[in-house]
Each structure stands twice: as structure tokens, then as C-alpha cells.
Amino acid sequence: MKNIKNSINRFLKSLKKNLKKVKEEHLIRDYMKNNVLFLVFVITTVVNSTMLRFFCINSTDNYLAIAPIIADLALVTIIGGLGYLLKPKNRFAYYLTFSIILTAICIINSIYYTYYTSFASVSMLSLTQYVGDVGDAVVEQVIQFRDFLYLLSPILLIVINYRLKKKNIHKKIEVKSDRKRKTIKTVAVGVVFAIIFVLTLTPTDMSRLVKQWNREYIVMKYGIYIYQANDLVASIQPKINSLFGYDQAKKNFKDYFKTVEKHEDNEYTNIFEGKNVITIHGESLQTNLMSLEFNGQEVTPNLNKLADEGMFFSNFYSPVSVGTSSDAELMFNTSLLPTKSGTAFVSYSNRTYYGIPKLLADKGYYTFSMHGNNADFWNRRNMHESLGYDRFYNKVDYNVTEENTIGLGISDKAFFEQSVNKLVKINKKHDKWYGMLMMLSNHTPFAETDKYGEFPVDMKETVTNPDGSTEEVSHPYMEGTKLGNYFKSAHYADSAIGELINRLDEEGLLDNTIIVIYGDHDAKLPRADYNRLYNYDKETDSILDEKDPNYKEYDSYQYELGRKVPLIIWSKDMKGTKLNKEYKNVMSMYDVEPTLGNMLGFENEYALGHDIFDIKDQNIVVFPNGNWLTNDIYYNSQKEEYLSLTEKPVTEEEIKKNNEYASKLLDVSNDIIVFDLLKKDQTDENRVIENQEKGA
Ligand code: GP9
Numbered sequence: 176m177k178n179i180k181n182s183i184n185r186f187l188k189s190l191k192k193n194l195k196k197v198k199e200e201h202l203i204r205d206y207m208k209n210n211v212l213f214l215v216f217v218i219t220t221v222v223n224s225t226m227l228r229f230f231c232i233n234s235t236d237n238y239l240a241i242a243p244i245i246a247d248l249a250l251v252t253i254i255g256g257l258g259y260l261l262k263p264k265n266r267f268a269y270y271l272t273f274s275i276i277l278t279a280i281c282i283i284n285s286i287y288y289t290y291y292t293s294f295a296s297v298s299m300l301s302l303t304q305y306v307g308d309v310g311d312a313v314v315e316q317v318i319q320f321r322d323f324l325y326l327l328s329p330i331l332l333i334v335i336n337y338r339l340k341k342k343n344i345h346k347k348i349e350v351k352s353d354r355k356r357k358t359i360k361t362v363a364v365g366v367v368f369a370i371i372f373v374l375t376l377t378p379t380d381m382s383r384l385v386k387q388w389n390r391e392y393i394v395m396k397y398g399i400y401i402y403q404a405n406d407l408v409a410s411i412q413p414k415i416n417s418l419f420g421y422d423q424a425k426k427n428f429k430d431y432f433k434t435v436e437k438h439e440d441n442e443y444t445n446i447f448e449g450k451n452v453i454t455i456h457g458e459s460l461q462t463n464l465m466s467l468e469f470n471g472q473e474v475t476p477n478l479n480k481l482a483d484e485g486m487f488f489s490n491f492y493s494p495v496s497v498g499t500s501s502d503a504e505l506m507f508n509t510s511l512l513p514t515k516s517g518t519a520f521v522s523y524s525n526r527t528y529y530g531i532p533k534l535l536a537d538k539g540y541y542t543f544s545m546h547g548n549n550a551d552f553w554n555r556r557n558m559h560e561s562l563g564y565d566r567f568y569n570k571v572d573y574n575v576t577e578e579n580t581i582g583l584g585i586s587d588k589a590f591f592e593q594s595v596n597k598l599v600k601i602n603k604k605h606d607k608w609y610g611m612l613m614m615l616s617n618h619t620p621f622a623e624t625d626k627y628g629e630f631p632v633d634m635k636e637t638v639t640n641p642d643g644s645t646e647e648v649s650h651p652y653m654e655g656t657k658l659g660n661y662f663k664s665a666h667y668a669d670s671a672i673g674e675l676i677n678r679l680d681e682e683g684l685l686d687n688t689i690i691v692i693y694g695d696h697d698a699k700l701p702r703a704d705y706n707r708l709y710n711y712d713k714e715t716d717s718i719l720d721e722k723d724p725n726y727k728e729y730d731s732y733q734y735e736l737g738r739k740v741p742l743i744i745w746s747k748d749m750k751g752t753k754l755n756k757e758y759k760n761v762m763s764m765y766d767v768e769p770t771l772g773n774m775l776g777f778e779n780e781y782a783l784g785h786d787i788f789d790i791k792d793q794n795i796v797v798f799p800n801g802n803w804l805t806n807d808i809y810y811n812s813q814k815e816e817y818l819s820l821t822e823k824p825v826t827e828e829e830i831k832k833n834n835e836y837a838s839k840l841l842d843v844s845n846d847i848i849v850f851d852l853l854k855k856d857q858t859d860e861n862r863v864i865e866n867q868e869k870g871a
């Protein structure tokens with residue numbers, strides 16, 4: 176104790192001494208005097224970045240965030256420090272150049288944010304259409320006075336430099352070793368800032384930087400400069416990926432499609448031809464919700480009813496990669512698999528895709544998507560156009576208020592309510608239409624339980640007292656767990672779906688319409704919570720002992736296989752028809768386009784999935800990590816082991832054959848996207864014309 180006291184005293188004394196020295200020798204004043212340009216550069220650029228965040232992101236989290244300031248400081252101190260390598264007379268040009276670049280980043284983002292409520296991306300600025308469409312509008316209504324405040328940084332540098340010049344400070348001679356010493360010291364300070372900043376980062380922060388799609392979040396955590404630098408790298412990466420290997424990729428692609436058998440008509444062909452279609456993208460909806468109930472109340476009564484009355488694909492998987500929601504959309508619409516690096520939506524939105532909307536538009540449909548979130552989330556603004564939607568109704572088309580917001584944005588109930596009003600208008604204007612409605616509320620972390628409505632996930636029990644009276648006792652069960660909160664949230668989402676169906680019916684919109692509902696991906700919930708769900712011991716309010724005869728192990732395989740999501744195709748008049756049943760063959764999100772296409776009368780000849788009514792029990796679901804699933808086997812490619820799902824003996828050849836198929840499928844899909852192989856090649860077209868001419 177005494178030792179600690181002594182050390183503290185010693186430390187305080189030396190601090191006092193040093194501070195006194197700093198004061199007496201005017202060290203701070205001297206430093207400031209000798210490093211004016213550097214300091215002005217650092218301070219003004221950090222102020223600019225902070226100002227931009229404050230103007231754009233209105234949230235307390237953002238106002239209180241220190242981390243992005245440290246990140247900015249780290250970056251500009253290092254840039255500024257490197258300026259000391261130059262002779263004093265050249266430093267002004269160096270600082271001014273960087274100040275102009277960083278100021279331009281702030282101004283562009285400030286204007287872009289006013290227009291799009293999102294931050295700019297280099298990849299988008301390179302799209303000429305952006306300039307064309309937005310150019311005039313920007314000048315007229317988007318530029319504001321505050322966008323010019325950022326110019327303060329270069330202006331101050333110019334003014335101060337002018338005054339310094341008068342004092343002849345530039346002519347000061349600095350020997351090379353002095354310059355080196357100054358550089359090292361300053362850059363070291365920048366590195367210290369960088370280390371402090373990195374220590375504040377969580378794994379989510381890091382993964383979001385890699386994915387680079389939640390732009391507001393990245394700016395709020397990393398500041399605008401790191402965001403933009405990262406964006407630049409992310410925009411260049413796909414170009415580098417597609418530089419080498421085109422010829423080989425094209426050959427593999429052609430070879431693959433030579434082996435694919437032509438689709439033949441079956442009893443489902445064209446059964447829905449000419450019908451309107453509403454697809455519901457069910458955020459984080461899992462199939463296991465549908466078989467659960469708490470105290471006699473189903474978690475998803477509406478989904479259950481639709482499944483009961485329609486076509487229910489109960490062994491359906493969404494093999495998403497890092498692109499989660501967007502990968503689900505990609506697979507659903509194009510019958511392609513997620514890319515090996517980056518995401519198709521963010522990195523490869525300018526490729527050619529044969530999306531469901533495009534193919535239906537070719538058949539005279541009006542096609543649109545509706546989502547209450549910002550249009551730049553997952554780069555949908557661009558990608559929905561590439562998929563062939565005629566119109567993307569997004570956040571700006573909805574009335575989003577504080578009251579009707581849950582989690583990421585407008586609540587599903589408000590979203591559906593407002594979407595139906597739009598659908599009524601669309602239905603009046605267009606003969607045939609296809610629309611995708613994307614839900615949002617049932618999104619991790621499922622924390623806003625007060626907004627989901629009453630749905631207790633406890634275990635209620637009626638007990639008889641010794642005196643014969645009865646009382647209801649409640650055991651906590653899933654209350655307070657993440658999985659329990661997910662059930663509450665999913666119950667809300669399900670109720671929103673129920674309300675949507677009712678509203679559509681009231682408006683007469685169900686009469687010539689089929690509804691397609693899919694869960695976009697699983698909810699990534701903790702396995703431990705499932706163990707509690709299946710092994711709850713109400714006596715002790717904990718999980719049964721593993722040795723207990725009633726204990727049901729929820730192992731990693733069950734967890735993997737439990738990640739299935741629902742796919743339901745329903746129409747008002749389907750109940751009791753031969754379509755109305757459960758379809759049990761394994762199926763994947765990328766099988767939807769060929770399956771729906773067969774029923775609606777269109778075909779993507781470059782689909783990688785299958786019409787499930789064609790492939791039936793021979794289907795294979797391939798996951799982006801190389802795992803695969805058939806009706807009989809689930810194969811884990813990392814562990815190189817499998818789980819047999821039926822009595823059928825598993826042969827080495829079968830494993831080998833399916834492994835080869837999985838890797839081929841992932842390769843071909845990746846090549847199609849990265850090398851833009853569906854784009855009509857000029858040479859191909861020339862060849863067709865040549866052949867036609869020859870024939871003529
Ligand atoms: C964002 C929503 C969620 O608009 O689709 O995306 P996710 O986090 O599920 O990929």
C-alpha cells in the first residue's frame with residue numbers, strides 16, 4: 176500500500192516538474208509556432224469530418240462518439256507527419272493538396288447525403304448515369320450553404336501560409352536529420368491514435384468495414400475518411416478479380432452448360448401463367464418457428480395457416496454467405512450462388528443478370544420491389560435495377576415516423592399498410608405485375624420486445640394447492656433469452672403478414688394473385704438457447720442434465736440442419752386442390768427461379784438451380800462453404816465428415832461425385848458474376864449475325 180502511495184507521489188511530482196518545464200520553456204507555444212501548417216491541416220480536417228457526421232447522422236450515439244474522432248486524428252496525423260519529410264518551402268503545397276482532397280470528400284458526401292440519405296461510393300460515382308440523372312437536380316435543390324463550410328480547411332491554410340510567407344518562415348533551413356526526426360515523432364503519435372482506435376473496435380465493427388454496405392454505420396464508427404478509403408479499395412477489388420482468367424472461366428462455363436439437360440415440361444408447367452405475383456422477403460424467418468407454441472399459442476399462426484392451405488416446401492434452405500439478405504435476393508432472383516469474395520450486390524451490381532423481374536418484364540409484367548429501408552442498404556438502388564425491377568419503392572416513398580419505427584426502420588405493419596395503398600394504384604394501372612415486399616422488423620438483435628406486442632414465452636402451469644384450490648404458476652423458460660426475444664419478434668412479423676393478407680383480400684388484390692413467401696436466412700441464434708428450448712427443467716429453471724433420459728442433445732449438425740427457412744406458395748383458392756400439400760424434397764433458394772419460372776412460364780437458361788418438380792428427390796443443396804445436402808446426406812466439407820439422414824448406405828463415390836458437383840457449381844456461379852459471363856459478348860453477337868448472313 177505504502178509502495179503504491181510512494182509511486183503515485185513520485186509520478187505526480189515528475190508530472191508537475193515536466194509541466195512546469197513545459198510552461199517555463201514555452202514548449203507548447205514554440206511547438207505551435209513552428210508547426211502552424213501541420214496543426215491547421217490536422218485540426219481543420221478533423222473538424223470537417225466531425226461536422227459532416229453531425230450534420231448527417233442524427234443520433235445520440237453519433238453525437239457522443241469519440242472513436243471516429245480518434246480515427247480521423249490517427250489518419251490525418253500520419254498524413255500530416257509525412258509532410259515533414261519535405262523541405263519547409265514545399266510543405267504548404269503538400270498540406271493544401273491533402274486538404275483539398277479531404278475537403279472534397281466531405282463536400283461530395285454532404286451533398287450526396289442530402290439527396291440519398293447515404294454516403295457516396297466511388298463505384299457509384301463512376302456510373303455515368305448517376306451524373307446524368309442527378310446532376311441538374313443536385314444543383315437545383317440539393318446544394319446547401321453548409322456544404323461550403325468545409326472549404327474552411329483549404330482557405331485557412333492559404334491565409335495562414337500567406338502570413339507565414341511574410342515572416343519568411345519558409346526560408347528556414349531544416350537539415351535532413353531534423354526532418355526525419357520530426358516525421359518519426361509525428362507519425363508515431365498518429366500510430367498511437369490508431370492503436371487506441373483499434374482497441375475500441377468490436378468484431379461487428381470490423382466485419383461491417385469488410386462488407387462496406389452499411390455505410391452510415393461505418394462513417395459513425397470510422398469517420399468519413401477511412402470510410403472513403405475503404406470504399407475505394409472495395410470498389411477496385413472486383414476489377415482486379417476480373418482481370419485474369421476470363422478465357423478459362425468462359426470455357427468452364429460453356430462446358431458446364433453443355434452437360435446440363437434441357438428442362439422438360441411437367442404437370443406444373445405454366446399453371447400460374449398470367450397471374451400477378453407478390454413475393455414476401457421474410458426477414459430472418461426460420462422454419463422451426465412454425466412448429467413451436469407457447470402456452471397453447473402458435474409462434475407463427477399466420478404462416479402456419481398459409482402453409483396449410485398452400486404449397487409448403489418444408490426442407491428449404493437459403494445458403495447465404497456474408498451478403499445475408501442480399502445473397503438471399505441474389506439466389507432467389509437469378510438462380511446463382513453467392514460470390515466467393517465480396518458480395519454480388521455490392522461488388523458486382525453492374526453485371527448482367529437474368530433476374531425474375533427481368534424475365535417477367537419480358538412477358539409484359541410491370542415489376543417492382545418495395546422496402547422500407549434506405550435504398551443504398553446492400554446497394555439495392557443499383558442492384559434492383561440490374562435484376563430488372565422497373566421501380567424500387569424505398570424509404571423515401573414511405574412515411575416513416577418515430578412511432579412506426581422498429582429496429583432498422585419502418586415497422587412491418589406500417590410498411591405493409593402503406594405498400595397495399597401503392598399496390599392498389601399499381602393494380603389499376605397495370606395488367607400484370609410482379610412485386611417483392613421486403614420485411615425488416617424481424618432483424619437481429621430482436622431487442623425491442625416492447626414493440627412486438629404481448630407474446631409470453633414462459634411456461635405456465637396450473638398447480639393444485641394442498642387445500643384443493645388451483646393457481647397458475649409461471650416458469651421463466653425462454654423469457655429474457657435471445658431466442659425467446661426472437662420468438663416474440665417473429666410473432667410480430669407473422670401477425671404483420673396476417674394483416675397484409677387480410678388487407679390484400681379487402682382490396683380485391685388476391686383474386687388473380689399468387690403469394691410467394693420465403694425466409695431470407697436463419698437468425699443466427701445461440702445454440703445454447705436451443706438447448707434450453709428443448710431441455711428446460713422447470714423445477715430448477717435450468718437445462719436438464721446431459722445424463723437425464725429426457726435430455727435431447729441439439730448438436731452442431733442439428734443446428735446446421737435447423738437453419739432451414741420456409742418457402743410457401745399460396746393463393747386464395749389453393750386450399751384442397753392437388754397443389755395444396757407439403758413438399759419434402761431438399762430445395763435451395765437458388766432453385767426458386769427455375770421452379771417458379773416453370774409455373775409462371777419463363778426460363779433462365781443459365782440457372783444453376785433446378786425446377787424442383789423436375790429434379791425431385793435427386794436435388795442437392797450446395798452451401799458457399801462447400802457443404803452440401805441431399806435427402807439422404809448432409810456433408811460437412813471442413814470436417815470432411817457426413818451425417819446420414821436415412822437408412823440408405825452412403826458410398827465413397829457418392830461423396831466424391833457430390834463434392835465435385837458442389838465445387839463446380841460454386842466456381843461456375845462465381846465466374847458468371849465476376850467475369851460477367853451472361854453479358855452478350857460482342858464477338859458472340861457478330862458470330863450470330865455472320866451465321867445468319869451465311870444462312871441467308
Ligand atoms: C436491410 C435488411 C437487412 O435492409 O435487408 O439485411 P441483413 O442484415 O439481414 O443482411
Ligand code: MN
Pocket residue numbers: 458459499500501695696
Ligand atoms: Mn436479412
